[in-house]
Amino acid sequence: xxxxxxxxxxxxxxxxxxxxxxxxxxxxxxxxxxxxxxxxxxxxxxxxxxxxxxxxxxxxxxxxxxxxxxxxxxxxxxxxxxxxxxxxxxxxxxxxxxxxxxxxxxxxxxxxxxx
Amino acid sequence: xxxxxxxxxxxxxxxxxxxxxxxxxxxxxxxxxxxxxxxxxxxxxxxxxxxxxxxxxxxxxxxxxxxxxxxxxxxxxxxxxxxxxxxxxxxxxxxxxxxxxxxxxxxxxxxxxx
Numbered sequence: 001x002x003x004x005x006x007x008x009x010x011x012x013x014x015x016x017x018x019x020x021x022x023x024x025x026x027x028x029x030x031x032x033x034x035x036x037x038x039x040x041x042x043x044x045x046x047x048x049x050x051x052x053x054x055x056x057x058x059x060x061x062x063x064x065x066x067x068x069x070x071x072x073x074x075x076x077x078x079x080x081x082x083x084x085x086x087x088x089x090x091x092x093x094x095x096x097x098x099x100x101x102x103x104x105x106x107x108x109x110x111x112x113x114x115x
Numbered sequence: 116x117x118x119x120x121x122x123x124x125x126x127x128x129x130x131x132x133x134x135x136x137x138x139x140x141x142x143x144x145x146x147x148x149x150x151x152x153x154x155x156x157x158x159x160x161x162x163x164x165x166x167x168x169x170x171x172x173x174x175x176x177x178x179x180x181x182x183x184x185x186x187x188x189x190x191x192x193x194x195x196x197x198x199x200x201x202x203x204x205x206x207x208x209x210x211x212x213x214x215x216x217x218x219x220x221x222x223x224x225x226x227x228x229x
Contacts, residue, residue: 009155033215045205045220052215091157095215100165102148102173103218107157
């Protein structure tokens with residue numbers, strides 16, 4: 001079974017600054033996918049970024065980027081130029097390849113962006 | 116209209132009552148899931164269905180049942196609600212071909228059992 005660990009329950013960052021959210025996972029799989037989801041106060045789950053484990057290049061989506069370290073089983077999310085709208089709960093999630101795969105989530109990090 | 120619709124959005128019910136949470140989707144996805152979110156625990160899988168005739172238990176299925184009435188509809192029932200089933204419940208969908216691109220989530224049902 002896979003496990004996903006987010007060791008930072010809460011974080012705070014000032015507007016325009018950069019913040020990094022940590023995520024580690026445990027798996028015996030070699031091929032898999034990793035995700036970061038954002039849950040704002042509206043509680044909608046929004047996909048932020050996705051990484052394919054077989055790709056060495058780190059995924060980037062505008063101000064959001066990841067640092068994927070496969071050997072260390074680490075998948076951190078960097079948010080640059082933080083904005084007030086980035087205030088949300090962030091969940092890291094793991095999915096192995098295969099037709100019967102399902103998403104496994106971490107416990108989440110609550111990010112507060114302040115003025 | 117939302118791609119994945121959950122009803123009700125919020126619900127308060129009494130201990131021992133039977134309650135059904137409903138989910139419908141217009142994505143045309145074959146796979147549907149029910150997750151439960153609790154503070155400090157993240158989202159945990161309750162049940163999932165890969166097609167109309169397929170129902171599978173997730174990691175926390177005790178006290179819950181599901182019905183896949185059609186490809187587009189997947190309901191979750193609490194046969195006899197108890198207070199520790201108070202949580203935020205999410206329905207999600209995915210496509211077998213594109214499932215590795217992540218799920219589409221509904222907006223959640225906040226259930227309170229008193």
